[in-house]
Amino acid sequence: MSKRILVIDDESVVRRSFVLALENSGYLVDTASSGEMGIERMEGTKYDLIFLDLNMPGLNGVETLRELRERDKDVPVYIQTAFHAAFADQLRQAAEDGMDFEILKKPLSLRQIADITKEILEEAKITE
Amino acid sequence: MMGNTMYQIRLYIVDATKSSTKAVQELEALLEDKLKGQYSLKIIDVLTEPELAEADKILATPTVIKTAPAPETRIIGDLSDSEKVLAGLGLEEPS
Numbered sequence: 001m002s003k004r005i006l007v008i009d010d011e012s013v014v015r016r017s018f019v020l021a022l023e024n025s026g027y028l029v030d031t032a033s034s035g036e037m038g039i040e041r042m043e044g045t046k047y048d049l050i051f052l053d054l055n056m057p058g059l060n061g062v063e064t065l066r067e068l069r070e071r072d073k074d075v076p077v078y079i080q081t082a083f084h085a086a087f088a089d090q091l092r093q094a095a096e097d098g099m100d101f102e103i104l105k106k107p108l109s110l111r112q113i114a115d116i117t118k119e120i121l122e123e124a125k126i127t128e
Numbered sequence: 129m130m131g132n133t134m135y136q137i138r139l140y141i142v143d144a145t146k147s148s149t150k151a152v153q154e155l156e157a158l159l160e161d162k163l164k165g166q167y168s169l170k171i172i173d174v175l176t177e178p179e180l181a182e183a184d185k186i187l188a189t190p191t192v193i194k195t196a197p198a199p200e201t202r203i204i205g206d207l208s209d210s211e212k213v214l215a216g217l218g219l220e221e222p223s
Binding site: 076078083084085088091092095096098099100101102103104105108112116119120 | 142143144145175181187188189204205
């Protein structure tokens with residue numbers, strides 16, 4: 001069965017980048033344009049990987065992560081952000097609050113998106 | 129046998145998360161098992177030292193970089209598959 005990925009980002013160009021990068025990968029890619037929509041997508045759908053933007057209007061990435069973790073505490077969540085000290089405090093607080101996540105650099109090329117996604121999901125497959 | 133080669137390894141993580149604790153434990157256990165006394169491991173929190181992550185062109189956490197001996201190699205993602213990590217470090221065991 002194909003692995004299913006959810007991309008949550010308010011920027012349509014970013015959502016399209018993930019869809020384009022992964023269109024021939026065999027993975028199923030769903031997108032959501034807000035944290036609220038991402039949480040809705042999780043109702044009734046089990047995802048293998050979630051890419052989550054940090055800075056969004058409405059629920060931001062950390063607030064969305066809190067909601068996601070109430071529904072699925074194990075799915076790998078990669079918060080996409082620039083490596084910048086300005087964004088560190090809210091992420092550090094989330095880690096100290098016990099929320100599990102990884103970080104993905106922003107922006108990424110289509111090739112980088114495809115390569116990293118494959119590496120993450122193939123690894124998950126091996127450890128199943 | 130790895131001879132007297134010293135391995136220089138950096139691990140980039142998000143400190144304090146459950147998965148980063150697991151990544152550190154898995155890598156340290158593997159290095160102690162395979163390279164005891166022959167490695168230097170530096171653990172870097174991308175939130176505390178983002179400039180190092182930028183300089184090393186880190187794309188995602190966790191990432192392991194072996195800088196010496198050459199060539200430089202990288203492993204991204206879950207470190208629980210020891211075969212993959214060993215291969216990434218250039219330490220494949222003969223089959």
